[in-house]
Amino acid sequence: MPRARNVKADEALALYRQGLKLVEIARQLEVPEGTVRRWKCTYSWGDKKGERSKKPSVRKRGGQPGNRNRAAPKGNRRAEKFGFYNKYLPGETLEIFGEIANADPLDLLWDQIRFSYTAIIRAQKIAYVKDQRDKTFEKIEEKNGNVIGERWEVQQAWDKQANFMKAQSRAMDTLRGLIKQYTEMLQGRGEMVTEEQKLRLELLRAEIGGSAEGIRRVTIINDTKRRDPDQ
Numbered sequence: 001m002p003r004a005r006n007v008k009a010d011e012a013l014a015l016y017r018q019g020l021k022l023v024e025i026a027r028q029l030e031v032p033e034g035t036v037r038r039w040k041c042t043y044s045w046g047d048k049k050g051e052r053s054k055k056p057s058v059r060k061r062g063g064q065p066g067n068r069n070r071a072a073p074k075g076n077r078r079a080e081k082f083g084f085y086n087k088y089l090p091g092e093t094l095e096i097f098g099e100i101a102n103a104d105p106l107d108l109l110w111d112q113i114r115f116s117y118t119a120i121i122r123a124q125k126i127a128y129v130k131d132q133r134d135k136t137f138e139k140i141e142e143k144n145g146n147v148i149g150e151r152w153e154v155q156q157a158w159d160k161q162a163n164f165m166k167a168q169s170r171a172m173d174t175l176r177g178l179i180k181q182y183t184e185m186l187q188g189r190g191e192m193v194t195e196e197q198k199l200r201l202e203l204l205r206a207e208i209g210g211s212a213e214g215i216r217r218v219t220i221i222n223d224t225k226r227r228d229p230d231q
Contacts, residue, residue: 013043127167
């Protein structure tokens with residue numbers, strides 16, 4: 001059974017033929033820009049460029065000399081790459097991919113820091129060990145028929161606590177690495193960073209350290225010189 005036509009995609013194509021940019025089409029139709037990009041690739045709008053509104057002047061491919069915003073040459077690798085993603089990525093993944101295409105790498109790294117810290121806090125509840133009598137019993141095998149029996153695995157409190165501490169230590173190492181990378185990116189940009197990008201890290205450090213001393217310790221851990229924090 002043939003797929004029904006996507007009415008929104010048809011409307012978007014009509015606007016594209018009128019010469020509107022993809023971001024303008026997305027705004028007018030109230031859909032994500034990544035969705036419009038996916039329609040353009042899926043329905044081969046690039047083959048319909050000749051049907052867009054015609055202008056009296058004919059410009060050379062690649063733009064005018066000295067124009068830094070000129071169009072990319074034919075066979076552009078960027079379009080080819082997006083077509084590759086469109087071929088193999090699921091629709092939902094491709095839509096998210098398109099939405100973050102213009103995201104600031106610094107903001108993407110900050111999101112990763114937040115996800116990492118959130119997972120650490122959430123693990124406190126999941127892996128909580130009440131006391132030394134807190135055991136976990138889990139059935140790992142059950143046999144029926146001629147031979148009937150069960151196998152159970154018992155996790156002692158100290159085993160659970162030790163495993164949790166190891167996992168938590170690895171997670172904190174990852175978080176510290178992300179914070180160090182974020183700090184280096186901030187310093188590398190100089191005055192090109194926003195106040196929000198500067199302050200968000202200090203707030204997280206204060207939350208982790210709980211005091212000015214805690215903030216200094218986080219900073220020193222990331223220091224390549226590995227100085228003693230008590231010096």
